[in-house]
Amino acid sequence: MQTSITGLPDLTNKRFVVLGIQGSGKSVLVKYILKSYKHSIVYDVLREHQGLDRYFVERRQVVKHNEDDPAIIELNNFVNQVVIGSGQIRLFVLEEANRYCPPKPTPLPSSILDLNDFNRHDKIAWGAVARRPSQLNTDLIDLAHYLFLFELPGKHDRDYLSDIIDGLGEAVRDLPPYHFIIVEHNRKFQTHKPIPFLLGG
Ligand SMILES: Nc1ncnc2c1ncn2[C@@H]1O[C@H](COP(=O)(O)OP(=O)(O)OP(=O)(O)O)[C@@H](O)[C@H]1O
Ligand SMILES: [Mg+2]
Numbered sequence: 001m002q003t004s005i006t007g008l009p010d011l012t013n014k015r016f017v018v019l020g021i022q023g024s025g026k027s028v029l030v031k032y033i034l035k036s037y038k039h040s041i042v043y044d045v046l047r048e049h050q051g052l053d054r055y056f057v058e059r060r061q062v063v064k065h066n067e068d069d070p071a072i073i074e075l076n077n078f079v080n081q082v083v084i085g086s087g088q089i090r091l092f093v094l095e096e097a098n099r100y101c102p103p104k105p106t107p108l109p110s111s112i113l114d115l116n117d118f119n120r121h122d123k124i125a126w127g128a129v130a131r132r133p134s135q136l137n138t139d140l141i142d143l144a145h146y147l148f149l150f151e152l153p154g155k156h157d158r159d160y161l162s163d164i165i166d167g168l169g170e171a172v173r174d175l176p177p178y179h180f181i182i183v184e185h186n187r188k189f190q191t192h193k194p195i196p197f198l199l200g201g
Contacts, residue, residue, distance in 0.1 A: 007192060009146055009182065011037070011091065015116065016127040017141055020150025025178040025194065026129050029148060030093050032195045037125070040091035043078065048095065055082070062099050065106045072109050075100055079111035083126075084118045090125060097128035098135040108137055116143065133160050147183035151175055165189065 011033065018026045027048045034040045034052050044054035055078055059071040066072065075094075083092045092115070094100065101108055115126055128144075130136045134157060141147065141164070149172050152158060158169030165187045172181060178194035 008033070008036075009184070011125045011127075011146070013123045014125050014145040015140075015143055016125070016146040016148065017097075017136070017144045018127060018129045018148040018150075019131065019133050019136075019152065020180070021131055021152060024150035024152075025180065026131075026148075026150055027095070028178075028197060029150075029180065029195050030095070030127070030129060033127070034091070034093060037091040039089055040093070041083065041089055042093040043075065043095055045096035045099065060096075060099070065102065067110060072100065076109055076111040079109075079115055083124065084111075084114060084122065087122070090123065092124060092126040093129060094127070095129045097140070098130040098132070101128065101130075101137040101140055102135060103137055104139075106137070108139065112140075132157050145185045147181075149175075149181040149183065150179075151177070 018029060020026050030042065031049060031052065034042055034049070041053045041055065042049050043057065045057045045060055047056065057074065059074050062069055062071040083089045101112060115124065118124055128136065128140050132152065132154065133141060152172050158173055161172055162169035165183065168183065168189060171189065171191065175181065175191065180192050181189050182192055183189040
């Protein structure tokens with residue numbers, strides 16, 4: 001794994017997913033990542049990312065989960081026009097991704113499908129943030145180059161992870177506060193110490 005000074009992988013042109021319960025440290029890591037890459041932007045659903053390039057979401061609630069839903073239209077417009085369309089963005093993070101990309105059979109928003117294609121062709125790194133793996137479309141998890149896993153106390157979530165990789169659920173169970181596990185696409189994983197809070201927060 002190619003790593004930066006902090007031991008984080010190089011996310012250039014990569015897809016990643018950040019998972020963990022409320023308050024486990026996801027947004028602190030996301031802030032650190034956003035600050036580390038030029039031309040990055042976050043879809044800031046809960047307004048957690050003051051001081052960074054971010055999009056203020058007008059409609060937080062997704063009701064119908066189809067392309068007519070105003071919240072999905074808003075996301076699609078932003079991703080198509082700014083993230084992909086501007087040609088400027090090199091890293092995009094979707095916070096609260098479970099609201100927009102819940103498990104199948106709900107289809108992924110069309111812009112997210114496009115992003116997965118454009119990510120390969122146009123060199124846009126992008127990450128999805130959610131609390132629980134079972135609340136997120138499995139394609140995002142299966143296609144991710146990297147998973148960043150914080151505390152997940154639920155047995156159901158840990159069983160889900162152990163189904164993907166032997167021993168992963170147990171490793172997540174044993175994580176100290178704010179520590180996280182980085183899973184590579186080749187299924188290797190390692191525990192990472194907390195992001196220095198002043199850098200991330
Ligand atoms: N690496 C860290 N070192 C020290 N404290 C941390 C660290 N990461 C998070 N914290 C503490 O935990 C709080 C919550 O972290 P964060 O906002 O990243 O949680 P989250 O996982 O994004 O939660 P949510 O699901 O509610 O968005 C921070 O405000 C900070 O007080
Ligand atoms: Mg958060």
